Amino acid sequence: MRRYFLKKISIYLLxxxxxxxxxxxxxxxxPGNPLQVFLLKFRAQPDAAKYLQAYFYKAFGFNEPLWKQxxxxxxxxxxxxxxxxxxxxxxxxxxxxxxxxxxxxxxxxPAIICAYFVGNRLGAMAARRKVLDNSILPASYLIxxxxxxxxxxxxxxxxxxxxxxxxxxxxxxxxxxPVWTWTFIxxxxxxxxxxxxxxxFIMLGGWAxxxxxxxxxxxxxxxxxxxxxLGSPARLVRRYAYRNAVLPxxxxxALALGTFVAGQIVTEIVFNYQGVGLLFFNAITNSDIxxxxxxxxxxxxxxxxxxxxxxxxxxxxxxxTRVSMMGAEG
Amino acid sequence: xxxxxxxxxxxxxxxxxxxxxxxxLLAIGTTASATTVRPHVxxxxxxxxxxxxxxxxxxxxxxxxxxxxxATGTEGFLYETLFLYNPITNKYIPWLxxxxxxxxxxxxxxxxxxxxxxxxxxxNGQAVxxxxxxxxxxxxxxxxxxxxxxxxxxxxxxxxxxxxVGNTVTVTFKHPAAEDWQSFLYQDPILPSSSVYGMGxxxxxxxxxxxxxxxxxxxxxxxxxxxTNSEEVCYTTNPNWWGANVKSLGNPSFKFGHWCDTVNSSxxxxxxxxxxxxxxxxxxxxxxxxxxxxxxxxxxxxxGNISTYYPRPPYMLSAxxxxxxxxxxxxxxxxxxxxxxxxxxxxxxxxxxxxxxxLVDASNPTGLMPSQKSYIDTAAVKQYxxxxxxxxxxxxxKKSNYKGQTVTIECPAGWTDWMAAINLIVKDxxxxxxxxxxxxxxxxxxxxxxxxxxxxxxxxxxxxxAADPYNYFYRMFRLPVQKVQSAQDNWERFDAATVGGxxxxxxALVKDLNATAMTAKTARQAIFNKLETIELQYLxxxxxxxxxxxxxxxxxxxxxxPHSTAKGDQYTPVMWAGWLGQMTTVLxxxxxxxx
Numbered sequence: 001m002r003r004y005f006l007k008k009i010s011i012y013l014l015x016x017x018x019x020x021x022x023x024x025x026x027x028x029x030x031p032g033n034p035l036q037v038f039l040l041k042f043r044a045q046p047d048a049a050k051y052l053q054a055y056f057y058k059a060f061g062f063n064e065p066l067w068k069q070x071x072x073x074x075x076x077x078x079x080x081x082x083x084x085x086x087x088x089x090x091x092x093x094x095x096x097x098x099x100x101x102x103x104x105x106x107x108x109x110p111a112i113i114c115a116y117f118v119g120n121r122l123g124a125m126a127a128r129r130k131v132l133d134n135s136i137l138p139a140s141y142l143i144x145x146x147x148x149x150x151x152x153x154x155x156x157x158x159x160x161x162x163x164x165x166x167x168x169x170x171x172x173x174x175x176x177x178p179v180w181t182w183t184f185i186x187x188x189x190x191x192x193x194x195x196x197x198x199x200x201f202i203m204l205g206g207w208a209x210x211x212x213x214x215x216x217x218x219x220x221x222x223x224x225x226x227x228x229x230l231g232s233p234a235r236l237v238r239r240y241a242y243r244n245a246v247l248p249x250x251x252x253x254a255l256a257l258g259t260f261v262a263g264q265i266v267t268e269i270v271f272n273y274q275g276v277g278l279l280f281f282n283a284i285t286n287s288d289i290x291x292x293x294x295x296x297x298x299x300x301x302x303x304x305x306x307x308x309x310x311x312x313x314x315x316x317x318x319x320x321t322r323v324s325m326m327g328a329e330g
Numbered sequence: 331x332x333x334x335x336x337x338x339x340x341x342x343x344x345x346x347x348x349x350x351x352x353x354x355l356l357a358i359g360t361t362a363s364a365t366t367v368r369p370h371v372x373x374x375x376x377x378x379x380x381x382x383x384x385x386x387x388x389x390x391x392x393x394x395x396x397x398x399x400x401a402t403g404t405e406g407f408l409y410e411t412l413f414l415y416n417p418i419t420n421k422y423i424p425w426l427x428x429x430x431x432x433x434x435x436x437x438x439x440x441x442x443x444x445x446x447x448x449x450x451x452x453x454n455g456q457a458v459x460x461x462x463x464x465x466x467x468x469x470x471x472x473x474x475x476x477x478x479x480x481x482x483x484x485x486x487x488x489x490x491x492x493x494x495v496g497n498t499v500t501v502t503f504k505h506p507a508a509e510d511w512q513s514f515l516y517q518d519p520i521l522p523s524s525s526v527y528g529m530g531x532x533x534x535x536x537x538x539x540x541x542x543x544x545x546x547x548x549x550x551x552x553x554x555x556x557x558t559n560s561e562e563v564c565y566t567t568n569p570n571w572w573g574a575n576v577k578s579l580g581n582p583s584f585k586f587g588h589w590c591d592t593v594n595s596s597x598x599x600x601x602x603x604x605x606x607x608x609x610x611x612x613x614x615x616x617x618x619x620x621x622x623x624x625x626x627x628x629x630x631x632x633x634g635n636i637s638t639y640y641p642r643p644p645y646m647l648s649a650x651x652x653x654x655x656x657x658x659x660x661x662x663x664x665x666x667x668x669x670x671x672x673x674x675x676x677x678x679x680x681x682x683x684x685x686x687x688x689l690v691d692a693s694n695p696t697g698l699m700p701s702q703k704s705y706i707d708t709a710a711v712k713q714y715x716x717x718x719x720x721x722x723x724x725x726x727x728k729k730s731n732y733k734g735q736t737v738t739i740e741c742p743a744g745w746t747d748w749m750a751a752i753n754l755i756v757k758d759x760x761x762x763x764x765x766x767x768x769x770x771x772x773x774x775x776x777x778x779x780x781x782x783x784x785x786x787x788x789x790x791x792x793x794x795x796a797a798d799p800y801n802y803f804y805r806m807f808r809l810p811v812q813k814v815q816s817a818q819d820n821w822e823r824f825d826a827a828t829v830g831g832x833x834x835x836x837x838a839l840v841k842d843l844n845a846t847a848m849t850a851k852t853a854r855q856a857i858f859n860k861l862e863t864i865e866l867q868y869l870x871x872x873x874x875x876x877x878x879x880x881x882x883x884x885x886x887x888x889x890x891x892p893h894s895t896a897k898g899d900q901y902t903p904v905m906w907a908g909w910l911g912q913m914t915t916v917l918x919x920x921x922x923x924x925x
Contacts, residue, residue: 032778039816040777041398042538046808046817048483052538053816055479089399090541091390099388099560153598161602169599170561174380174592174608175373177557183372272599274388274560282387285743287774 008311012304019300024073026296027289028066034287035062038086060084060290077297083290087282093294096279101298103171104275107192107267108260111199116253118200119207124242126208127215136208144205152198152270159194167191169272195271199264203256207249214245247318251310258306259299373557373564375887378588379922380562382603383613383880384905386594389563392553393542394519397481397907401563402591405911408547408565409519412440412467416914417701417795418647418900423579423914426462426520426548428497435506435847442467442497446572448522448546451553458570459527459546462520464494469523469530471501471514479538482518485510488844509800509844516912522546548572550582550916551589564590573916582920586888589919591905597746607635607886613905615747615880620645620687635885635925639903640894643688646878647902651697651802652748653871654739654755655790655821658828659783662737667730669869672787673716674723675762676755678874685750690878696862697873698799705799707859714866723762732764739787740769742776748789751874781815783823791877792818794908798854800843803861806870807836824870836864879904889925892918 035056042052057063060083061072076082082093119140126136143151160168172178172187218224218241227237265277276295283291314321381402389401394409405411412427424430430440446462471492474485488507493500503511522528527546529537545553550573551565558564567584574583594600594614604612605622620643623636638645654676656663663669678692691700695715698706716722739755741748752768759766766787771779779785793805808819815821825833843857865871881903883891890896892903901918902909909915 032772032774033782033814034774036781036814036816037774037777040818041396042479042481043397044479044481044817045484046812046819048479048481049816051478051483055535055538088387088390090539156598156602161606164606168602169608170592172561173372174562175375175378175557175564175588175590177372178559187372269596270599272593272596274593285772285774287772 004315008308012308016300016304019304020074020077020297021070023293023296023300024070027292030287030289032287034086034289035060037287038089041089060086073293082294082297085283085288085291085294087286087288087291093290096291097276097294097298100274100276100279103273104260104264104268104277106188107195107273107275108199108264109257111196111203112253112256112260115200115203116207116249116256119204120211120246120249122204123208123211123213124215124238124245126212127219128238133212137212140205140208140212142205143201144209146202148198148202149266149270151202152195152267155194155198156270166194168194171273171275195267195273198270199267207252210252211245211249214248215241218242218245243317247314250313250317254306254310254313255303258303260302373588373590376924377586378564378590379586379611379888379919380590380592380609381611381613381905382592382594382600382609383611384591384594384907385563388560388593389558389591391541392545393538393540394521395480395538400907401558402905402907403551403553403563403565403589403910404545405519405907406549406905406916407551407589407910408545408549408553409521409911410547410549411516411519411912412442413516414914414917415516415797415912416900417699417902418914420701420797422516422797423917425516427515430515432508432847432849436503438501438503438511440467440499440501442499443572443576444497445575446548447570448524448527448548449552449568449570450527450546451544451555452566453553453555454544456552456566456568456570460522460524462522462548464497464499466520466523466528467499468492468494470518470521473521473537477534477537479534482514485514506845506847508846508848509804512848513796513801517908519911520548522548549911550584554588557588557590560593562590562592564588573920579917580920582917584920585923604882604884605636607884610884610886610888611891611903611905612882613880613903615689615878616882617747618687619882620689637883637885637891637893639879639881639892644682644691644876644878645689646880647904648691648700648876649879649904650791650793650795650877651693651699651873652751652789652791652875652877653697653873655780655788655871656869657783657785657787657823658870659823660786662730662732662735663786664828665730665732666868667726668732669872670716671723671726671730671732671762672759672764673869673872674719674726675758675764676872676874677718677758679718680758681751681754681875685747685754686875686878691876693873693875695866695873697865697871698802698862699795699876701795701797702799702802705855705858707862710859710863710866714863716866716869716872720762727763734765736765736767737786738767738769739789740771740776740779740785741789742773743770744773752789755874780821783815788821790821790871792821799858799861800840803836803840803843803858803865806865807833807840807861809833809837822870824868829868829870832864832868836861839864879909885925887925888922890921890923892921 035053039049039052044052061069080094085091085093085096088096122136126132156168159165167190170191172191176184176187178184224237224241265281267273268275268277279291280295283295384402391400392404392408393400394404410426412425414423414425416423426442426446428441428443430438433439442462442464448459448462450457450459471489473480474483474489488503488510490502490504523530525531550568550571552568554564554566566588573579574581597616600612600614601616603609639647656669658664682688682690682692694706695711696706739752741752749770756766756768780788793802805819807824809825811820811823811825839857839861843854846853892901901914903918904915
């Protein structure tokens, strides 16, 4: 088992190095000069603009050779110093991300997990009952095929703007301070419901369809037929089918959880939710290369950690992995 | 067994849901409370005005020298200018200054009002730290000489010195500099010179880039950092503000206790927030607002609480001139007849009617603002001006040696009103035989395209409004043209290389304006006439329409917003940088009362 994890960790470290290198390089290859956009913030006269350009060229480290900038970036990662955001200047990138990540986490993690649990359960039920298959399956196709922004705007329009049942924008009401009080929590939850529901319903269909197909496949496999021929109760067969079917779904869950740090740009725009998705959007449209690097770094770390966790979970839930590892050790 | 398992599943789901919510909630609360002091938790709308339409990112800077990035209110609520400019009446109003006048062509004497206090922010108890004196004005002026990065560094070429005796300031100039100084008087806020609580001991880098998160300022409100977060910036009224005691200004004071300006969102969110009364003042472009003012709501009742400055077209005050900006350094835009053909091909009325649903006005061929109407040389407009005519456009196109190249017209993606206008212009150009394409790159790419001179046509509106057209022509004709035009002047590249000697002549005329006293009206008008003639003859820019000073008000919570019909309070209803602190928005806000 030690060899298995050492091998996995080595692969993850190599992947991290390659991904971080790409993360550092890609923003620098984008068209346009990030300093040009940044200097518009100062509305300076031509002479002052030249002075400021020289100042910031140095301050942002663009005067250093590329290899040095690359090494500084690695040094920054180890010290969690990701530089200063150009768009949110003079706020450090790490602080900007810290201000936004929890809103994204609070929205996406519950939506992903709830959609996973409910979707898988619905899919499994649909696979074994004709009535449910004829209702859940088309409904799931309809939901997952609906353009998300359209669905979200319908929710916002009817439940928010028209019927005034729920607030349709922002993470909390204007004039509210995000501090740890019941007033704030109530306010936060009230604003959380609509974006959560929009994500939950859209994600739900995909999980349900996936699980329904996987269960049908498993029920048609040799071991299921063998169990049935041995006279095993149908419930037992279904349990084994579910256990096998859930494995690929777990991988999907890990990937979904790993990439949640990238936020949900459309959700955050439709509901004006100040999350990481908006950060990405602002970073890219304003050529803020440091914020881009920081945000993508978060995604890299998220995906790798989620994959590592799922590797461990696989060992726990899939006896075949355990057996193959023991075989490898033997 | 099945029932027990189901219960377990639901239990697990509930725990997971609760757990995945509690962690971020705890983090949000902890992060915020670590940096906040005495939060109000919730500001009551009965005592708070909410606005939007200015900020596109969370507020992070309150440094008045960071003119393009400071949070709403930094100039106007916190830091103030010596004079205000009212574009509706085209008059200057003494603000921090009691009076000011030229005593010779190179000497200006101004007197500050007495009793102006420097006050700390709410977190520091709104304590009075000191009084504003002439020394603060001198400090601010002299920064132009000592800080090469300051945004008004051009003043260094004009000013030879400034001295203060008490509240009287004497500024001496190397040469007459009427326009540069006039701009300083109403555009540049006065800074605290104290080394104890002010900016006296700040180095140049700090002066230009420090966030100034605990501002000590003179204005009518103080920064309320406890209630400022990633969604909004909030201010609390300053009980020590000097304005309330000034009879000549009508003893302005605010009836509200707080003002919050919220981060700009998408149009649909902003419109809903506005229609539901969450936002009182929207300075965003809201498509279809004219229809909503008149139409019935889905619920059957009318939006009776919504209004704009004018009750009928154009609904909005004009904010600036929108040009179709040709890149004169590229073919075929370098050809005058081609530019004339384009100018005649564009149907500006269609843009006003279809794109803007009459929220704005079409531009005069000179592009001079409605408030600058008296400066328009009507004879020059009659002789050289252009108007929509397909026949003229086709005739000019024939003379232009146009080879059928495709030209692009660009504006940043997401600027929906401009994108729609470009689509209409492309159609117009195709209608006369010009191959044109719309291009909607990111804001960053579009800016680089313009500054590097790689674009064909762009839509642009960056000449600021002022009492006379000096700023307008300065923006249009400033020389020299740099390889990268990082200052936002002469983006079209009107210079000797593109149009010949007339470029130098135009720039010399602009400099003449700066050297001609404001009181020499006839001489100044003669210069304006010459500049307008050059503009109309050479078409460095093609004025199309006047961008609106977007302002929609809701009277759900606050009433007495500025209206053209109210005789006594014709003030600007706009919170944008350059308007709140330089024009008369503060006076407009002082009129507000509970609904």
